Amino acid sequence: MSEKTPLTMAEVAARAGVAESTVSRALADNPLVAEKTRLRIQKLAAELGYSINPVAQSLRSQKTRVVAVAVPLVHERSQPLSDPFMMGMVAQLADALAARGYSMLLSKVPVHEEDWIGRLLLPGRADGVILIGQSFEHASINAAARSGKAVVAWGAQLPAQVYASVGTDNRLGGELAASHLLQRGRRRIAFLGDERLPEVGQRYEGYSHALRQQGLIPDGGLLARTHFRAEDALDDIREFLSAHADIDGIVAASDVIANSAIRALAESGRGVPSDVAIVGYDDIELASYANPPLTTVRQDLAEGARLLVERVLSGETAVAQSVAMTPELIVRQSS
Amino acid sequence: MSEKTPLTMAEVAARAGVAESTVSRALADNPLVAEKTRLRIQKLAAELGYSINPVAQSLRSQKTRVVAVAVPLVHERSQPLSDPFMMGMVAQLADALAARGYSMLLSKVPVHEEDWIGRLLLPGRADGVILIGQSFEHASINAAARSGKAVVAWGAQLPAQVYASVGTDNRLGGELAASHLLQRGRRRIAFLGDERLPEVGQRYEGYSHALRQQGLIPDGGLLARTHFRAEDALDDIREFLSAHADIDGIVAASDVIANSAIRALAESGRGVPSDVAIVGYDDIELASYANPPLTTVRQDLAEGARLLVERVLSGETAVAQSVAMTPELIVRQSS
DNA sequence: TTGTATGCGTTATCAA
DNA sequence: TTGATAACGCATACAA
Numbered sequence: 001m002s003e004k005t006p007l008t009m010a011e012v013a014a015r016a017g018v019a020e021s022t023v024s025r026a027l028a029d030n031p032l033v034a035e036k037t038r039l040r041i042q043k044l045a046a047e048l049g050y051s052i053n054p055v056a057q058s059l060r061s062q063k064t065r066v067v068a069v070a071v072p073l074v075h076e077r078s079q080p081l082s083d084p085f086m087m088g089m090v091a092q093l094a095d096a097l098a099a100r101g102y103s104m105l106l107s108k109v110p111v112h113e114e115d116w117i118g119r120l121l122l123p124g125r126a127d128g129v130i131l132i133g134q135s136f137e138h139a140s141i142n143a144a145a146r147s148g149k150a151v152v153a154w155g156a157q158l159p160a161q162v163y164a165s166v167g168t169d170n171r172l173g174g175e176l177a178a179s180h181l182l183q184r185g186r187r188r189i190a191f192l193g194d195e196r197l198p199e200v201g202q203r204y205e206g207y208s209h210a211l212r213q214q215g216l217i218p219d220g221g222l223l224a225r226t227h228f229r230a231e232d233a234l235d236d237i238r239e240f241l242s243a244h245a246d247i248d249g250i251v252a253a254s255d256v257i258a259n260s261a262i263r264a265l266a267e268s269g270r271g272v273p274s275d276v277a278i279v280g281y282d283d284i285e286l287a288s289y290a291n292p293p294l295t296t297v298r299q300d301l302a303e304g305a306r307l308l309v310e311r312v313l314s315g316e317t318a319v320a321q322s323v324a325m326t327p328e329l330i331v332r333q334s335s
Numbered sequence: 336m337s338e339k340t341p342l343t344m345a346e347v348a349a350r351a352g353v354a355e356s357t358v359s360r361a362l363a364d365n366p367l368v369a370e371k372t373r374l375r376i377q378k379l380a381a382e383l384g385y386s387i388n389p390v391a392q393s394l395r396s397q398k399t400r401v402v403a404v405a406v407p408l409v410h411e412r413s414q415p416l417s418d419p420f421m422m423g424m425v426a427q428l429a430d431a432l433a434a435r436g437y438s439m440l441l442s443k444v445p446v447h448e449e450d451w452i453g454r455l456l457l458p459g460r461a462d463g464v465i466l467i468g469q470s471f472e473h474a475s476i477n478a479a480a481r482s483g484k485a486v487v488a489w490g491a492q493l494p495a496q497v498y499a500s501v502g503t504d505n506r507l508g509g510e511l512a513a514s515h516l517l518q519r520g521r522r523r524i525a526f527l528g529d530e531r532l533p534e535v536g537q538r539y540e541g542y543s544h545a546l547r548q549q550g551l552i553p554d555g556g557l558l559a560r561t562h563f564r565a566e567d568a569l570d571d572i573r574e575f576l577s578a579h580a581d582i583d584g585i586v587a588a589s590d591v592i593a594n595s596a597i598r599a600l601a602e603s604g605r606g607v608p609s610d611v612a613i614v615g616y617d618d619i620e621l622a623s624y625a626n627p628p629l630t631t632v633r634q635d636l637a638e639g640a641r642l643l644v645e646r647v648l649s650g651e652t653a654v655a656q657s658v659a660m661t662p663e664l665i666v667r668q669s670s
Numbered sequence: 671t672t673g674t675a676t677g678c679g680t681t682a683t684c685a686a
Numbered sequence: 687t688t689g690a691t692a693a694c695g696c697a698t699a700c701a702a
Contacts, residue, residue, distance in 0.1 A: 020690095053680070055393045057681080059696090060679075081426040082620065092417075095443070108430070256624075263626060285417070290626065343694095343696090359698085360698095372671080395697050396696080
């Protein structure tokens with residue numbers, strides 16, 4: 001209850017009757033210090049409720065034990081931090097970092113600012129950076145990686161990539177989604193998403209590939225560049241649907257987009273999956289409790305977060321460490 | 336592209352031909368330093384791409400410019416960090432803190448650990464703590480506040496409270512929800528949520544009050560203690576519905592719960608709102624794109640985040656600074 | 671108005 | 687095996 005002035009290592013040393021350096025070594029489990037002394041000091045520190053001041057430790061060791069998690073924001077209408085997928089990823093990263101004794105510095109970075117990655121890695125800010133998504137910033141991430149920064153990204157592996165990326169095989173994911181709809185007998189299948197984004201582009205490729213496998217020719221007119229935010233996507237989809245009343249299937253670049261599609265279809269009196277079958281992407285929580293529950297392509301975010309953290313902390317951030325996990329089709333009632 | 340050794344203030348001082356202290360003052364806009372000198376140094380620092388090492392600054396000033404945002408976790412099945420409401424709040428807090436030049440240290444805290452609040456405020460960790468929700472920890476938050484910690488919480492104002500809380504008027508919110516359903520002619524209205532949690536308890540009071548105003552007697556049997564997680568809630572609600580087939584309205588303690596209710600009702604062949612009208616709580620993004628879109632009680636999280644940050648940074652964290660914002664009923668198609 | 675000197679709490683180097 | 691000391695990069699009291 002009372003305001004106690006914070007303990008310093010010096011005070012612990014005084015109480016223990018040893019030098020400060022001995023306390024430092026004892027608490028770091030340094031084998032130089034005698035087992036007996038070490039245990040005695042650790043016990044005392046615990047009793048006193050002492051713990052090392054992280055700021056002083058960081059200044060001295062030049063390590064922060066902090067990892068910056070950054071969500072690149074291209075502009076107002078891009079996928080915001082509050083996007084369910086982003087948030088799911090943030091939560092998983094928070095867990096994975098905590099498991100290794102690291103803290104998470106969460107920032108939205110306006111990528112139009114110069115050297116936005118470097119700023120996150122200022123000495124004393126963070127030991128590494130995890131980017132959620134490459135957005136349109138492949139070049140600047142590469143530049144940061146070349147200058148020796150510990151940067152990894154969730155996303156696609158791209159041509160001429162220098163940094164490590166962790167993600168799922170988006171091409172396969174797109175193919176799984178489209179093949180599933182084809183098997184369900186759908187033939188006029190639209191793709192909803194901005195294919196200029198690396199991951200979405202690869203999903204679109206997979207989608208196109210699946211169509212061609214069936215002897216169908218992908219129709220560019222069935223590609224709708226929707227925004228990522230639910231409301232914006234809804235507007236985009238309404239417009240698209242009014243111009244393409246004949247579609248019977250949808251591959252969406254995210255579950256959020258898929259859900260907006262369900263809603264737009266409902267507004268226009270079309271049933272899901274009776275009139276139009278839909279496959280989403282991500283398998284966020286929303287997917288399972290959408291109405292109808294969404295068939296979707298699952299990405300294992302917990303594993304992805306673990307791999308990202310492992311790489312950024314070990315410094316193994318070269319492109320060779322990239323991973324493309326295998327996505328999984330989860331069939332529910334929307335198809 | 337090349338690995339440049341990080342600049343220090345000493346090097347900037349050398350290049351500027353002044354003492355380190357002058358650089359320090361210039362960058363801090365300290366009026367002691369001549370306008371001309373100040374501008375010259377600031378310009379030089381910008382050109383060199385220098386910025387202050389936060390760790391050293393923190394050690395020296397004993398301020399971290401970090402605020403810990405903590406999500407109390409009671410047990411496995413309590414509202415997790417990935418909960419949409421939690422994440423929405425986290426996103427708003429990230430913005431509000433960034434606007435004041437602060438970073439956010441995000442942690443899930445297992446509240447069964449002793450002195451969990453104190454640990455977050457260790458010297459060098461954070462200058463203050465914002466708790467998202469009081470959970471069942473009212474007493475320990477009070478204890479921390481009494482010992483002079485800068486602690487504020489999102490949530491309800493409770494009896495014998497010492498710390499400042501910011502939230503909405505939950506009693507009014509519950510009343511708005513129930514009154515709305517009553518106006519729609521519903522009479523058998525269930526309440527879904529764990530009323531032992533402070534905020535939910537107050538919403539339940541408001542709900543009960545509204546029923547009594549209409550001459551109805553709140554039926555304890557219509558209170559279902561559901562979990563917060565969508566899947567768990569779904570199980571709870573299925574069970575509840577099978578025992579209470581006659582309800583015609585639902586007030587849910589969160590939009591997530593409301594959405595699970597929509598799903599459970601759909602499974603049992605009941606329509607929303609035709610058979611059962613539903614009102615959610617929070618107005619998370621999910622609410623607007625649920626099927627049908629949810630009528631709900633909106634809490635202004637952006638404003639709430641701003642108020643929380645303002646209080647924790649100014650140190651005005653006494654209970655007198657508590658705020659209960661006015662919630663707003665958003666009518667959509669679920670009622 | 672600017673410069674000098676000291677210390678924030680820790681860890682690493684060196685000496686004992 | 688332990689202790690004394692210097693340094694990490696910055697901000698401030700004090701001197702000039």
